[in-house]
Amino acid sequence: MKTISRLGAMFGRFIIGFGMMIMIPAMAFSAPPVNDNFIINSVYPSNGTVGKNLPITIKGSGFDANTRVSMSIDVGNNKAIIGSVKTPGSANSVALSATAAYVADCEYNYKDGQYYGSLQVIDISNPKKTKIIGSVNIPGCATGVSISASRAYLTARLQDVGSLHAIDISDPKNPKIIGYTEMPDGANGVTVSGNWAYVVDSIGLKIVDLSNPEKLRIVGAVRTPGSALQVSISGSIAYVSDSTDGLQVIDISDPENPKIIGSVGSGWLSYGLSISGTIAYVVAHVSLNVVDVSDPQNPEIIGDSTGTGYLKSGVSVSGSKAYVKTDIGGLQVFDVSNPSNPEMIGWVNTYKQLGGVSLSGSIAVSGSLLYVADSDGGLKVIDGNLINSDTIGSLPIEDFPHYRGVPLSDSLVCKTEDQELQIIDLSDSSTPKVISSIKMPGHATEVSVSGSTAYVAWESWADSTGGLQIIDVSNPANPKIIGAVNIPRGYAWSVSVSGSVAYVAVASDIVGVGDQGLQIFDVSESENPKIIGAVDMPYGAGAVAVSGSAAYIASGDGGLQVIDVSNPKIPKIIRSVQISGGFYKFLLLNSIIYTESFLEGIQIVDVKNPFNPVIIGTIGGGIETYGIAIKGNNALIKSPDGVLVVPLPVEVKPTLINDKTLSVTLPSPQIPGNYTIRVFSNNDDYAELIGAVTFDMPGVVSGQITDIYGNPIPGAMIRTANQDSVLSQADGTYRLNCEPGKNIITVAVAGYYEMQQMISVPKSGAASLNFRLTPITSYDSWYEPPSYQPTTEDRGSIAVGDDLTLNICARYHGLTFGLTMNFAPNPHGLNGVFWKADPATLRQTLSNSPACIDVGDDLKMNIRAEYRGIGYTFPMSFYPYPNAASASEFFWKADPASLRVIY
Numbered sequence: 001m002k003t004i005s006r007l008g009a010m011f012g013r014f015i016i017g018f019g020m021m022i023m024i025p026a027m028a029f030s031a032p033p034v035n036d037n038f039i040i041n042s043v044y045p046s047n048g049t050v051g052k053n054l055p056i057t058i059k060g061s062g063f064d065a066n067t068r069v070s071m072s073i074d075v076g077n078n079k080a081i082i083g084s085v086k087t088p089g090s091a092n093s094v095a096l097s098a099t100a101a102y103v104a105d106c107e108y109n110y111k112d113g114q115y116y117g118s119l120q121v122i123d124i125s126n127p128k129k130t131k132i133i134g135s136v137n138i139p140g141c142a143t144g145v146s147i148s149a150s151r152a153y154l155t156a157r158l159q160d161v162g163s164l165h166a167i168d169i170s171d172p173k174n175p176k177i178i179g180y181t182e183m184p185d186g187a188n189g190v191t192v193s194g195n196w197a198y199v200v201d202s203i204g205l206k207i208v209d210l211s212n213p214e215k216l217r218i219v220g221a222v223r224t225p226g227s228a229l230q231v232s233i234s235g236s237i238a239y240v241s242d243s244t245d246g247l248q249v250i251d252i253s254d255p256e257n258p259k260i261i262g263s264v265g266s267g268w269l270s271y272g273l274s275i276s277g278t279i280a281y282v283v284a285h286v287s288l289n290v291v292d293v294s295d296p297q298n299p300e301i302i303g304d305s306t307g308t309g310y311l312k313s314g315v316s317v318s319g320s321k322a323y324v325k326t327d328i329g330g331l332q333v334f335d336v337s338n339p340s341n342p343e344m345i346g347w348v349n350t351y352k353q354l355g356g357v358s359l360s361g362s363i364a365v366s367g368s369l370l371y372v373a374d375s376d377g378g379l380k381v382i383d384g385n386l387i388n389s390d391t392i393g394s395l396p397i398e399d400f401p402h403y404r405g406v407p408l409s410d411s412l413v414c415k416t417e418d419q420e421l422q423i424i425d426l427s428d429s430s431t432p433k434v435i436s437s438i439k440m441p442g443h444a445t446e447v448s449v450s451g452s453t454a455y456v457a458w459e460s461w462a463d464s465t466g467g468l469q470i471i472d473v474s475n476p477a478n479p480k481i482i483g484a485v486n487i488p489r490g491y492a493w494s495v496s497v498s499g500s501v502a503y504v505a506v507a508s509d510i511v512g513v514g515d516q517g518l519q520i521f522d523v524s525e526s527e528n529p530k531i532i533g534a535v536d537m538p539y540g541a542g543a544v545a546v547s548g549s550a551a552y553i554a555s556g557d558g559g560l561q562v563i564d565v566s567n568p569k570i571p572k573i574i575r576s577v578q579i580s581g582g583f584y585k586f587l588l589l590n591s592i593i594y595t596e597s598f599l600e601g602i603q604i605v606d607v608k609n610p611f612n613p614v615i616i617g618t619i620g621g622g623i624e625t626y627g628i629a630i631k632g633n634n635a636l637i638k639s640p641d642g643v644l645v646v647p648l649p650v651e652v653k654p655t656l657i658n659d660k661t662l663s664v665t666l667p668s669p670q671i672p673g674n675y676t677i678r679v680f681s682n683n684d685d686y687a688e689l690i691g692a693v694t695f696d697m698p699g700v701v702s703g704q705i706t707d708i709y710g711n712p713i714p715g716a717m718i719r720t721a722n723q724d725s726v727l728s729q730a731d732g733t734y735r736l737n738c739e740p741g742k743n744i745i746t747v748a749v750a751g752y753y754e755m756q757q758m759i760s761v762p763k764s765g766a767a768s769l770n771f772r773l774t775p776i777t778s779y780d781s782w783y784e785p786p787s788y789q790p791t792t793e794d795r796g797s798i799a800v801g802d803d804l805t806l807n808i809c810a811r812y813h814g815l816t817f818g819l820t821m822n823f824a825p826n827p828h829g830l831n832g833v834f835w836k837a838d839p840a841t842l843r844q845t846l847s848n849s850p851a852c853i854d855v856g857d858d859l860k861m862n863i864r865a866e867y868r869g870i871g872y873t874f875p876m877s878f879y880p881y882p883n884a885a886s887a888s889e890f891f892w893k894a895d896p897a898s899l900r901v902i903y
Helices: 002-016 777-783
Strands: 039-044 047-049 054-061 068-073 081-086 090-096 100-109 114-123 131-139 141-148 151-158 161-168 176-183 189-193 196-200 204-209 217-223 228-234 237-242 246-251 259-264 270-276 279-284 287-292 300-304 312-318 321-326 331-335 343-348 359-366 369-374 378-383 393-395 405-407 412-417 420-425 433-439 443-450 453-460 465-472 480-487 491-498 501-507 517-522 530-536 543-547 550-554 560-564 572-577 583-589 592-597 602-606 614-619 628-631 634-639 642-647 650-652 655-658 661-666 673-680 686-696 699-707 717-719 725-727 733-738 741-748 755-761 766-768 771-773 798-800 806-812 815-824 833-837 843-845 861-867 870-878 891-894
Touching: 039 673, 039 686, 054 673, 054 686, 068 614, 068 642, 068 661, 090 378, 100 151, 100 369, 114 151, 131 151, 131 161, 131 176, 151 189, 161 196, 176 217, 189 228, 196 228, 204 228, 204 237, 228 270, 237 279, 246 270, 246 279, 279 312, 279 321, 287 312, 312 359, 321 359, 405 443, 412 443, 420 443, 453 501, 465 501, 501 543, 501 550, 517 550, 543 583, 550 583, 583 628, 592 628, 614 650, 614 673, 650 661, 699 741, 699 755, 717 733, 725 733, 733 741, 755 766, 755 771, 798 806, 806 861
Parallel strands: 047 686, 090 141, 090 359, 114 141, 141 189, 270 312, 443 491, 465 491, 491 543, 699 766, 699 771, 798 861
Antiparallel strands: 039 054, 054 661, 068 650, 068 673, 081 378, 090 100, 090 369, 100 114, 100 141, 114 131, 141 151, 151 161, 161 176, 189 196, 196 204, 204 217, 228 237, 237 246, 237 270, 246 259, 270 279, 279 287, 287 300, 312 321, 321 331, 331 343, 359 369, 369 378, 393 642, 405 412, 412 420, 420 433, 443 453, 453 465, 453 491, 465 480, 491 501, 501 517, 517 530, 543 550, 550 560, 560 572, 583 592, 592 602, 602 614, 628 634, 634 642, 655 661, 673 686, 699 733, 717 725, 717 741, 741 755, 806 815, 815 833, 815 843, 833 891, 861 870, 870 891
16 A cells, blocks of 8 residues: 555656646647537436336437447536536635625746735526636735625735735625735634634634724734634634644633633644534544534544545534535535434535546535535535435455455465565465565565566665566465566556566656656566667556557556557557546456546546547546456445445447437446446547436335225235336235336226325335225125115116216205216225216206205215116215315215115
């Protein structure tokens, strides 16, 4: 791990040296031209269910027979980033009003080596279409901003001196500086409360009187153990995060005489904090610490998030969620409903869209929207409702395979470890044993084995040298160095051997200096290796792998370089692929390259055709990677949190409808989440819609099927509209998977009327639904001949046809009406036997027939009906269907148990 960290530091220097890099000709490193006509406009449908393939239609332009399609999980929750606006420099802090965001911005000018600060006013009335509407410049680097009424207060730092500016923002399009005061010890940020500004600086806290904005005046100060980085105010208490000594609690009841009254976290590196009631959430290096401050003089740590990785730089709390900024990985989301056990539930890779390197400054929260100041140089708007919970699996770190080890035999592995080559016996996987080791001249970075010979690349950080050691491992218990070659002005980071040729990736501390790039050695005589070819690369080389006649180089900001080594003496760069984010390692497996970077996770490059490598997808943007292995359809990523298990991007063959339409069936993924759809061509063109398709876990509907008397009905078929079905068990119970949302469930079984009900199923959740079926036999009894003779008074019944329609004559409040009622055995899922009234047939009549029914205020009817010469009587109760949209939903419900034969 030390090697990878050093390598990351080295490429970090490359990034810092960008001003020098821009003078180097682009050569093969230039990005391919982008075809503006190759785009995706839409994907439909956009929702699927885990366990089912999803046919979709992709609309766009520029498609042809060579267009390819891939889907990959949106690990970084980039779908949640709904708006973004670029500021001139680095966005260090943000504060909100109702319709505007105010950003403290710091721009570095490479020409004169100076920092230029400004307040940028951004219209957020439409969060998806943010835009800068005003700005005002200040000397130095703007570090923090706080607003109060119609004024913004902006801190800045110029070398060791700071400043506080009062700015009139009554007209957001035309902000004006109206007051200023120098801050002698710098200024890291500001919080305003009432008529006071609380400024944190290199030695502590300053309190500034704002009663006259045109004449700002420092009235009080207190030293903290280290540099004060952030301040939050609650009543008469100021809480300050200290760079060296945790949380400092300061009594500010007397602004001219503030005093530290409590502290917690001695030895903490504290970068930011947020106060919610009597709880302080403090960012401490790599963890989120929860502090009970109900007694300000005795603050107590009650919980922490140790183990979530990454350097943290700030936090904001809203409701039961804490939003934590990180230097790598973007924004982490914690559930703090239980303060003693904060739990990370999601994260957003905030710099994915703009390619920046870290977060700084602050997060402002408004409802479900987060406004994040990004040091990439802009403001990101994130919809918190779109941040999925972390669905990526994880393994203990010990379970990660030996990434830098290569097999020597079925049970032996050669592995580099610090300044040694080790040979490990894995015959008993539970207790691996080092059976031999051999010292290297410096730090052993990688090993490659060919036959009974191991080739070890090494580097020496102390004197900026490296080389290649050739070791005979024919006797694993006694390895011997048989050859060596030194590289005096560069580090040897990686080695790959093909036949009698060794390929070594070499880099240096300084861009453009030293023997950087690919060096090729003839190792046919192990005792006397000779350099036979080389390719210079301004960005150096961090890793190399050879397959066939092509060598692949990880070249930092130079991307992935493809080298034709069909003639090792005359190697030629034939293609390059831009890989953002500090590309330093990769894994080559089955003509697919899995890249590793500090900032962009893993990008998947198809190199089946070395002359046309194509990026087919990205996984884990923002994950800090320290190694990768592939197992089945998943990538195992070694990170600070352990080993993450992430599904690999899947390439899917599309059907070309025309140049604007593709049809493709997406295979069901293993886990739910948002999936990005990418289209790409053989010309390096690609377009994507981030999180275009969401796969949810299937919902579950369960319940019991019974008859109207409560007896269970086994063997009933329960099905959804898309024909997913199950049979009820012996006790009538069932469990049916269905898509989230509204579903119509149908139950059918011989001898009973088919029944339907509608139910809303939550995402990845369960719902309960019971059915009571009406037996058809209950109506068959109507056909039976009577067992007794009717009396004369029973005559005058309603004539009923085979469709069981009732033509009613009803007397209501002295008026007589005619009405048709249609038999409806299963209306909208209501249990029982129903007739549905047709309001269109309602008419007033003068009939005085004996069959006319007297209807009371409860609208109950006592029906006398004649069916095929047999007379029956039964009551029907008015039963309006709930949520009825119109009178057409009026039902009367009969009870079959009350049915009587009268003649």
